[in-house]
Amino acid sequence: MSLTSIAENPKPGSTIFSPELAARFDKLVTLYPRRRSALIPMLLYAQDEIGYVSDAAIAEIGQRLDITVLDVRNVLTYYSMLRTKPVGKYNVQVCTNISCMLRGGQEILAHCKDRLGIGHKETTPDGLFSLEEVECIGACSWAPAVQVNYDFHEELTPESMDALLDEYRSKASQ
Amino acid sequence: MADVTLTVDGKTITAPAGTLLLEACRKVGIEIPAFCYYPGLSLQAACRMCLVRIEKMPKLQTACTTQVTEGMIVATDTDEIHQARKAMLELVLANHPLDCPVCDAGGECELQDMTFKYGAGGSQFVEIKNHREEQQWSPVVFFDRPRCILCYRCVRVCNEGMDVAALGIQQRNSGSVIAPNDQTQLDCEQCGMCIDICPVGALTSDTYRYKTRPWEMTHVGTICTHCGDGCKTTLGVRRSDDGMQIVRGDNRDKSGLNGEFLCVKGRYAFDFANNEERLTQPLVRQPNGEFAPVTWEDAIKIVAQKFRVARDDRGGASIGVIGSTRNTNEEAYLLQKVARSAFGTNNIDHHRTTDYVALTRALAGKKHRMASIADAGSAPAIFVLGNDPTEQHPLLAWNLRTNVRHNSARIYLANHRDIKLQRQAKSSIQIPADGYAAFARFLGGEENSVFGEDAKALRDALRNEPSLLIVFGSELRGSAIDALAEFGLSLPDTKFACLGDYVNSRGAADMGLYPDLLPGYVPIEQEGGLRAEYGGRMSQQAGLDVAQMFEAAARNELAVLYVVGDDPAERLGVDADALRNTFVVVQDMFMTATAKLADVVLPTSNLYEKSGTVTNTFGDLQLVKKAADRAGVRSDLELIVRIADTMGEDVHALVPFGKGVRADMGQSRGVQSGEADRHGIWLAAHNLEPKLSPFDPNAVLDEIQRLVPGYNFDRMELLAGTSQHVDADGSGVMEISRFANRPDGAMPSADTLFTSGTLGHYSEKLNEVETFQAKKSMVAAD
Numbered sequence: 001m002s003l004t005s006i007a008e009n010p011k012p013g014s015t016i017f018s019p020e021l022a023a024r025f026d027k028l029v030t031l032y033p034r035r036r037s038a039l040i041p042m043l044l045y046a047q048d049e050i051g052y053v054s055d056a057a058i059a060e061i062g063q064r065l066d067i068t069v070l071d072v073r074n075v076l077t078y079y080s081m082l083r084t085k086p087v088g089k090y091n092v093q094v095c096t097n098i099s100c101m102l103r104g105g106q107e108i109l110a111h112c113k114d115r116l117g118i119g120h121k122e123t124t125p126d127g128l129f130s131l132e133e134v135e136c137i138g139a140c141s142w143a144p145a146v147q148v149n150y151d152f153h154e155e156l157t158p159e160s161m162d163a164l165l166d167e168y169r170s171k172a173s174q
Numbered sequence: 175m176a177d178v179t180l181t182v183d184g185k186t187i188t189a190p191a192g193t194l195l196l197e198a199c200r201k202v203g204i205e206i207p208a209f210c211y212y213p214g215l216s217l218q219a220a221c222r223m224c225l226v227r228i229e230k231m232p233k234l235q236t237a238c239t240t241q242v243t244e245g246m247i248v249a250t251d252t253d254e255i256h257q258a259r260k261a262m263l264e265l266v267l268a269n270h271p272l273d274c275p276v277c278d279a280g281g282e283c284e285l286q287d288m289t290f291k292y293g294a295g296g297s298q299f300v301e302i303k304n305h306r307e308e309q310q311w312s313p314v315v316f317f318d319r320p321r322c323i324l325c326y327r328c329v330r331v332c333n334e335g336m337d338v339a340a341l342g343i344q345q346r347n348s349g350s351v352i353a354p355n356d357q358t359q360l361d362c363e364q365c366g367m368c369i370d371i372c373p374v375g376a377l378t379s380d381t382y383r384y385k386t387r388p389w390e391m392t393h394v395g396t397i398c399t400h401c402g403d404g405c406k407t408t409l410g411v412r413r414s415d416d417g418m419q420i421v422r423g424d425n426r427d428k429s430g431l432n433g434e435f436l437c438v439k440g441r442y443a444f445d446f447a448n449n450e451e452r453l454t455q456p457l458v459r460q461p462n463g464e465f466a467p468v469t470w471e472d473a474i475k476i477v478a479q480k481f482r483v484a485r486d487d488r489g490g491a492s493i494g495v496i497g498s499t500r501n502t503n504e505e506a507y508l509l510q511k512v513a514r515s516a517f518g519t520n521n522i523d524h525h526r527t528t529d530y531v532a533l534t535r536a537l538a539g540k541k542h543r544m545a546s547i548a549d550a551g552s553a554p555a556i557f558v559l560g561n562d563p564t565e566q567h568p569l570l571a572w573n574l575r576t577n578v579r580h581n582s583a584r585i586y587l588a589n590h591r592d593i594k595l596q597r598q599a600k601s602s603i604q605i606p607a608d609g610y611a612a613f614a615r616f617l618g619g620e621e622n623s624v625f626g627e628d629a630k631a632l633r634d635a636l637r638n639e640p641s642l643l644i645v646f647g648s649e650l651r652g653s654a655i656d657a658l659a660e661f662g663l664s665l666p667d668t669k670f671a672c673l674g675d676y677v678n679s680r681g682a683a684d685m686g687l688y689p690d691l692l693p694g695y696v697p698i699e700q701e702g703g704l705r706a707e708y709g710g711r712m713s714q715q716a717g718l719d720v721a722q723m724f725e726a727a728a729r730n731e732l733a734v735l736y737v738v739g740d741d742p743a744e745r746l747g748v749d750a751d752a753l754r755n756t757f758v759v760v761q762d763m764f765m766t767a768t769a770k771l772a773d774v775v776l777p778t779s780n781l782y783e784k785s786g787t788v789t790n791t792f793g794d795l796q797l798v799k800k801a802a803d804r805a806g807v808r809s810d811l812e813l814i815v816r817i818a819d820t821m822g823e824d825v826h827a828l829v830p831f832g833k834g835v836r837a838d839m840g841q842s843r844g845v846q847s848g849e850a851d852r853h854g855i856w857l858a859a860h861n862l863e864p865k866l867s868p869f870d871p872n873a874v875l876d877e878i879q880r881l882v883p884g885y886n887f888d889r890m891e892l893l894a895g896t897s898q899h900v901d902a903d904g905s906g907v908m909e910i911s912r913f914a915n916r917p918d919g920a921m922p923s924a925d926t927l928f929t930s931g932t933l934g935h936y937s938e939k940l941n942e943v944e945t946f947q948a949k950k951s952m953v954a955a956d
Contacts, residue, residue, distance in 0.1 A: 070342040070355040077344035 406430020
């Protein structure tokens with residue numbers, strides 16, 4: 001009986017992650033009473049390093065935690081902040097939950113779509129920007145808010161949004 | 175635990191502390207509906223159908239996860255609860271397609287039943303339902319996402335019951351979806367438990383989907399014809415052009431010794447019965463070497479005449495008889511009786527897959543040492559030596575897993591391979607493939623440097639078990655079994671079981687399909703009072719075993735070979751030349767390798783098309799009920815009787831029908847038995863003796879019960895469908911010195927989950943699954 005997890009597992013000892021991250025994972029799994037409790041942080045860190053959670057990352061994480069690939073996918077697909085496909089260099093996440101909606105979040109989203117020429121969960125052809133409509137990001141007091149990768153930008157208008165996108169574009173070309 | 179008293183709907187009820195409220199209510203007849211709750215599996219509380227009002231609790235509570243407590247006051251039958259159930263159903267139905275008229279589950283769907291009973295005839299949803307296309311996950315499993323109600327039963331039974339974990343839940347909320355483990359396919363044991371446990375039609379099987387409706391079939395609970403565990407399978411049969419066709423096998427009738435469980439073979443590998451290659455006409459080899467169809471009368475006349483001439487001219491010893499491991503006890507018994515009493519030969523054998531004889535002899539005179547398969551589900555400690563139960567004895571493996579999960583049973587393993595059961599084992603050691611006999615002696619205290627510290631620790635652990643079940647595979651035979659039994663008997667309380675391969679391997683052995691043993695393992699020298707029954711032709715000289723019969727044939731010493739439901743030619747690689755001077759009669763369903771060498775081939779019915787009893791490898795005797803029917807074939811029982819009759823034998827002496835014995839009331843006659851049932855009941859009610867025919871297996875069963883040691887079971891219970899454990903005590907076997915070095919002649923079949931001897935070749939579904947699995951393991955090996 002070949003169960004998938006065994007079939008897809010990489011060779012023990014080899015890793016697809018950087019030495020630093022691999023070391024971090026080695027420590028992480030010792031912090032919890034049950035190894036599998038480290039699953040969500042591992043997925044997040046893997047995504048930060050690779051840009052998304054690749055099949056290889058899933059296999060290695062499964063092996064590190066002694067759970068099946070299916071177990072990893074069950075958790076991975078639950079969270080919309082975890083992705084299994086690459087995104088652009090800057091992932092623009094526009095909040096359209098109630099506070100942002102009342103303060104113009106929808107307009108910001110429409111403006112981004114127009115300006116970048118892409119829709120929800122799409123990436124520009126140059127791979128620079130991805131756009132995502134997200135639920136509340138906890139910045140209601142400063143709505144409308146946008147999160148680009150891990151940075152927050154608040155009280156935006158279409159104009160300041162333009163400036164923001166330009167700023168990222170020039171940052172990328174440096 | 176102490177009992178607590180609580181009030182449900184004004185009724186005072188008592189239940190042991192710790193009981194789930196839902197169970198406590200069901201026990202006293204208060205129904206609480208639930209989808210996700212399933213006895214024996216972990217609790218989920220996903221479907222919210224079992225909501226009840228408990229006084230002093232702020233919100234409605236799920237009865238499936240609430241334990242009863244003293245003084246609890248519960249309401250299950252109020253407007254509030256009615257409304258809650260209706261609302262829950264409305265949510266469940268929000269995305270559920272109303273395709274009941276074409277859905278496989280229509281008519282036996284829990285969601286249908288609940289909707290009828292608890293309401294939600296209309297819906298407040300105006301949105302378009304989510305639809306997703308059906309998916310085929312394996313040759314047997316299909317998934318229709320829209321019908322799924324997310325009860326997680328399939329996920330839990332696969333995880334917990336099967337320990338396969340091939341199913342998961344992905345996405346979330348109303349987008350949640352059951353997902354297979356290998357991207358879009360299942361990499362699993364293909365047992366179909368997920369389909370059986372699905373309350374709706376989300377998981378369906380390829381063999382049954384869109385074929386018929388549940389109410390158009392007749393459902394017959396009989397015994398699976400494949401491995402030696404003897405699970406009860408419910409066959410759904412439907413009238414077809416040439417008889418009654420099996421359309422479905424499942425576990426709808428959970429009354430068998432297998433409870434919830436059924437494997438891929440029990441569920442899908444009935445299709446050999448519908449194979450187009452089935453023989454339906456007697457064939458006789460013509461002078462030109464070709465087979466030609468003849469009438470039954472002619473075929474039987476030819477066979478009977480050849481048998482009689484061989485016996486009269488060349489003596490009984492010139493006749494060889496090979497029986498089957500898939501026929502009923504009645505057929506096996508009658509075959510050896512005809513051979514001994516009518517043919518005058520002891521050249522009787524069958525495909526032996528393990529050494530029941532050695533175990534019986536080792537336990538001679540000791541009562542209640544043979545285990546039932548149920549013991550594997552309840553014994554506190556089990557030692558499995560050899561075998562791979564997951565592959566070869568799926569029910570045993572299920573019982574062991576369940577026992578560990580529910581009762582924290584301790585499982586000890588010693589095997590030369592890595593086997594899946596190691597995951598449940600408390601301790602597991604590896605021994606050399608040729609080291610089983612030495613290991614058995616090592617357990618008994620013979621030190622051996624091959625076995626290290628882990629083996630010693632295992633031995634010590636076994637010695638400290640107050641009660642132990644020892645189950646061993648065919649790796650152990652002959653004196654190795656003696657050594658193991660000696661070790662086991664030195665412990666305070668030990669039971670044994672020996673694993674043979676086919677549904678009636680044990681029955682064939684118990685019924686005396688041996689050249690040197692009579693029914694009940696009585697040595698031929700002792701004749702056990704059978705001579706008076708069997709008549710003067712019976713010889714006390716041991717006969718030939720299968721291999722010796724073919725050797726005798728090659729030496730021109732075998733005039734006749736009568737093969738009933740076996741394929742020795744394939745197993746032993748016999749060539750046509752060896753049998754050129756032997757008249758070969760084969761009774762089989764298919765043109766097997768042996769049938770191709772025959773002079774006469776008589777097409778027979780299989781276990782699903784006949785009645786009688788079988789004994790599983792643990793010695794659990796069960797009733798086989800006739801489910802299907804195929805025009806043109808005869809049961810082996812009927813053919814044996816007719817051949818003997820045509821030979822001029824006294825059929826009344828052979829089959830004691832009409833001797834004032836207890837009669838069949840129609841239980842054995844299958845789905846068309848309504849008439850017979852009423853007739854039998856009327857006769858019984860008027861104190862008249864129901865007439866038996868010589869083809870009635872119950873007449874033979876009477877003689878088995880009367881004459882075969884160990885077969886003194888409760889007849890009423892057996893007919894009612896309860897398995898009866900038989901325990902041949904082997905008391906007659908003790909003092910025979912030749913037993914010490916008796917060759918066991920066993921050829922284990924090495925079947926896997928997806929093969930089933932010769933019969934397996936004719937099951938298209940089993941072959942398809944095997945190919946599918948083989949591809950998977952090839953990919954895995956890359």
